[in-house]
Amino acid sequence: MPRAAFRRHGRQVLAHPGDAGRHLARLAAALELPGAEPVQGALSDLFVGCTGASADVRRSALAMAASRLDPPVRRAFEHQVDHPNPARSSVLATRWSVLASPSMDVPRRSVRCSSDDSRRLAQAGAAAVERGDLEAQEAFLGHCLECGDVLAFMLARRALARRGEPLPERWERVSALLQAGKLT
The missing domain is CATH 1.10.10 (Arc Repressor Mutant, subunit A)
Structure with missing residues (x-):
């Protein structure tokens, strides 16, 4: 059931990419899934989609996800908290992202498996x-x-x-x- 909820929230994020509440609901659903990759994907979508949201929203979302992220990934997100317009193509995007897409700098393995x-x-x-x-x-x-x-x-x-x-x-x-x- 958590995966279905995550997908449902993903469709809502696609329909309303600037809605921080929908992104936070999707992030909460990602936290119910095993592994770090769904959480990282949802968080990168929030950073890309919520360009009008305050840094506090991004900071709060990062705090929710911090324990599930590898330290280098967490630090990379921390560097982006105060930048309201991150690139849609990002090394932080994962195959679970619906708005952000993995950049060409991402290793081949990372795109195909976590x-x-x-x-x-x-x-x-x-x-x-x-x-x-x-x-x-x-x-x-x-x-x-x-x-x-x-x-x-x-x-x-x-x-x-x-x-x-x-x-x-x-x-x-x-x-x-x-x-x-x-x-x-």
């Missing part, structure tokens, strides 16, 4: 190696190459190294491709 997704996928990838599940490993490695998800690959590789698991040969090839930036 760091929360990468962590979850890394756990699944490491577990696939432990189980000897080749199909799941290929799906994980394919994801890493398709999305340029170096974070997921690095986290899975580190988990395997901590357990003393040898890295399969295919993983070594994918590692080299990711390091070279050769993505599919």
Whole structure:
């Protein structure tokens, strides 16, 4: 149900982009969802959409969301609180944003999956190696190459190294491709 409420509030924000109350309701709905990305997306939309709102509204929204944001992201929003006209294209926008759009400076992985997704996928990838599940490993490695998800690959590789698991040969090839930036 929280996801449906978040989507409903997103449609309202699209219809009334300058309405701070609708943005705050959407942010509250985002806080009910797991992970930081929906919260970051809703907050970036509020900053982009509520250009006529006071800095206090942006400051209040940031205070609501602060505990769910990574420190560098929180600091980036703090720098924008007093700037009433942020760019619609922003490194702070996420795939959950409806008004703001990710800028070209955003890594490919960030547009396609969040760091929360990468962590979850890394756990699944490491577990696939432990189980000897080749199909799941290929799906994980394919994801890493398709999305340029170096974070997921690095986290899975580190988990395997901590357990003393040898890295399969295919993983070594994918590692080299990711390091070279050769993505599919």
